[in-house]
């Protein structure tokens with residue numbers, strides 16, 4: 001089965017073609033990051049309009065790069081929740097139009113289910129139970145994917161997401177949006193022990209908090225006035241974020257009694273985080289799955305992978321699919337559900353009346 005994935009939940013217009021939900025034939029990402037950089041963050045209306053402009057060229061590029069024609073597509077998966085509502089609506093409308101024009105089934109995919117699916121794309125042998133650290137610009141949570149594919153949240157951020165913390169602190173330090181990759185690049189040649197930024201451990205909880213760190217970086221920058229070399233500040237900031245993420249992820253896996261730990265989401269592209277997870281996870285005897293950077297940041301390959309089981313099961317949401325700005329991750333991710341036990345949800349959003 002050849003599936004087309006479409007992702008437009010934030011500032012990346014992306015389309016990908018997968019075979020059997022696992023082989024990536026093509027993946028095209030048209031990022032708007034440069035466009036939003038001048039405002040220091042994503043401007044929702046600008047993002048929606050760029051998606052309108054780029055959706056079709058991106059889709060056609062993905063089809064061409066896969067070496068197939070439009071009629072070869074057997075099903076379509078599109079991100080329909082959560083995200084910037086205007087941006088999501090563009091993707092859903094484009095996917096519906098295509099589904100009708102081609103007379104092919106369409107399913108909606110939860111963006112975080114997509115990020116989870118990137119772990120399976122990176123490692124086909126990854127099967128539940130495992131713990132996944134989901135770290136993106138909008139989310140930070142530790143999820144247990146149980147043997148039957150059921151999801152349980154073990155911890156989540158109480159304020160800012162990890163990516164949001166990277167971006168806001170980077171902005172304070174005068175770095176362009178999105179700041180995460182800039183911090184990563186600078187940190188590689190900096191001293192992580194130079195500035196003692198705070199770590200919010202929150203006792204025994206597996207929750208996270210990054211707002212205190214954000215304030216500490218702001219206070220530091222005001223007092224320091226640029227005296228401390230930027231690579232050292234970046235390395236110290238990255239260490240403060242990474243240390244807590246890694247310690248809690250490894251502890252969550254140990255407490256849940258699983259043998260595999262995966263990480264997903266844009267922040268998983270951070271080299272410091274990947275290295276520390278591999279080291280600490282390995283030390284704890286865990287199999288650590290870190291997808292390659294282009295599967296960590298927003299992409300449609302992960303959306304096609306996440307939607308595949310429902311398309312293969314005959315689900316079609318062409319008539320009912322809607323977009324939603326916010327929605328918690330489904331209690332079960334079909335990609336990881338065992339066929340015999342798992343149910344395949346029929347609709348991702350309530351039918352229109």
Ligand code: KG4
Nearest residue numbers: 136137138163180184266267269270297298
């Ligand atoms: O998953 P994603 O592409 O979009 C959302 O779903 O939010 O994540 C974007 C976030 C941004 O905050 C960005 O700064 C961060 O991921 N990010 C990074 C790196 N690459 C992207 N943060 C740290 N280091 C990186 N290399």
Ligand code: ZN
Nearest residue numbers: 136265266298
């Ligand atoms: Zn994302």
